[in-house]
Amino acid sequence: MSMPTFRTAVVRTSGGPGAIEIIDVPVVEPGLGEVRVEIAAAPVNPVDLGVASGFFHAMGLINQPEHTGLGWDFAGIVVATGPGVDLAVGTPVAGLVVGFDRDFGTYAEQLVVPAADLAVVPDGLDLVAASTVPLNGLAAAQIVDLLGDAPTGGNRLLVTGAAGAVGGYVASLAQDRGWWVTGLARAEDEEFVHSLGAGFTTHAEPGWDAVADGAALQEQGLALVRDGGAFVGVRPNAVPATERGITVAVVVTHPDGPRLGDLLARTASGELPARVHTVMPLDQVADAHRAMAKGGVRGRYVLQP
Ligand SMILES: NC(=O)c1ccc[n+]([C@@H]2O[C@H](COP(=O)([O-])OP(=O)(O)OC[C@H]3O[C@@H](n4cnc5c(N)ncnc54)[C@H](OP(=O)(O)O)[C@@H]3O)[C@@H](O)[C@H]2O)c1
Structure with missing residues (x-):
């Protein structure tokens, strides 16, 4: 039987939007304090353009042997939980992963993350809007x-x-x-x-x-x-x-589950803006990067795997 895999967008050889590849990687089970999330939405942020272009590789901040993950924030549904986690399978969550030098990212069908870094998405806030909040x-x-x-x-x-x-x-x-x-x-x-x-x-x-x-x-x-x-x-x-x-x-932004919960609540109530420019399938990630690179975009391009 073949191992289960999921799709994710990465850069192997950096060099701009054309260098982004979608590959299959093995499914990972969540460990102690972790959950596996099925990602519903992941925004394109300016930092991702720098990762794809090789800007951060050139600065010596990325040294991945195989490929580098793209994407920092996301919203999705908990599909598996490790020991010591009190989030139920099926819970809608949003979160942030940080650091340049990593082989995984949020431009993916799945992600394994510490439950403490997540916040539950409140009723009335859809996952696309919620995904634009964390970073x-x-x-x-x-x-x-x-x-x-x-x-x-x-x-x-x-x-x-x-x-x-x-x-x-x-x-x-x-x-x-x-x-x-x-x-x-x-x-x-x-x-x-x-x-x-x-x-x-x-x-x-x-x-x-x-x-x-x-x-x-x-x-x-x-x-x-x-x-x-x-x-x-x-x-x-x-x-x-x-x-x-x-x-x-x-600022060096770091995950903070409780703070994120507050920001999501204030977004759901309309106190903070939720700004989505366009929702696109993950397959069109290079087009989203090219559109962002032109500047003048208001609201986020959001990728759906
Ligand atoms: N250190 C961290 O942890 C951290 C975390 C998050 C973000 N960041 C960084 O923070 C920066 C902002 O991110 P963002 O997502 O907010 O980017 P963004 O949505 O593109 O916002 C930048 C805004 O600045 C405007 N702007 C640029 N030059 C201007 C000028 N001279 N006068 C008036 N407005 C000007 C842009 O307008 P135009 O589009 O019209 O140019 C745009 O509206 C990025 O460099 C990002 O990498 C850092």
């Missing part, structure tokens, strides 16, 4: 942790890329911590940014108490912070050097 919702929540509570008398926060996935969530969540938020985005994004309860600009002058750099403007973003202010970046491997007494931090 960028948690990134934003953890950026807001790095910003902390807004200091009295110095609470003007500029969020760059406020119409993007990370920036949109930061613009919303930072208000919980007392920040008075302005979103930097394109002219056509004004309505969306206002819908988050944030101010809007297409051109920011320097002098902000803090900048959360969802657009990865890097040194240009840092230049917008006042002397002694705060900057939180999104590129752990290219952190701008501090200047003028500015506190520079960078």
Whole structure:
């Protein structure tokens, strides 16, 4: 009898969308504290384009002998549980896997993950929408942790890329911590940014108490912070050097099941946006990457295996 397998999209020889292959790999049983999820939806994030293009291989961050997995977040259904797990088979869940150097990813029919990294998808939130939350919702929540509570008398926060996935969530969540938020985005994004309860600009002058750099403007973003202010970046491997007494931090997003549960609940209630651009079959993954690479996309391409 042949071993059971499942399909997954990987890069063997990196080099852009054309280098993505769909291969069959053996089914793995969940170990202690793990579950196996049948994936229903996995979004395409900017980081995936960098993995496919070889950007992170060239940085020395990926050293897989056979192939590298694609995809960071997902939603699906628990189909098997290991010892010590109290999630029932059939439960809808969403989650995040992190790290560049791995031979598996969420662009797949299945995934084995620690149950602690997952959150149950609440009733009323479909799995496609739920799949778009984990990576960028948690990134934003953890950026807001790095910003902390807004200091009295110095609470003007500029969020760059406020119409993007990370920036949109930061613009919303930072208000919980007392920040008075302005979103930097394109002219056509004004309505969306206002819908988050944030101010809007297409051109920011320097002098902000803090900048959360969802657009990865890097040194240009840092230049917008006042002397002694705060900057939180999104590129752990290219952190701008501090200047003028500015506190520079960078987010390295990590799984957090309970936090994700809160973000999913706030998405289900409509408090946080759920933005899906197009749902595509996994077989069209290269087309989704090519479309994302053109820029200007609002909402995620979501792959269905
Ligand atoms: N460190 C981590 O753990 C972590 C986690 C998640 C994401 N990230 C990184 O965070 C970044 C954002 O991710 P994302 O998913 O939010 O990307 P996204 O959805 O593409 O959002 C980026 C947004 O920035 C806008 N933008 C770019 N340059 C701009 C400018 N000069 N003025 C105004 N808006 C500008 C883009 O608009 P256009 O499309 O019109 O250019 C887009 O709306 C990426 O670099 C990603 O890799 C890091």
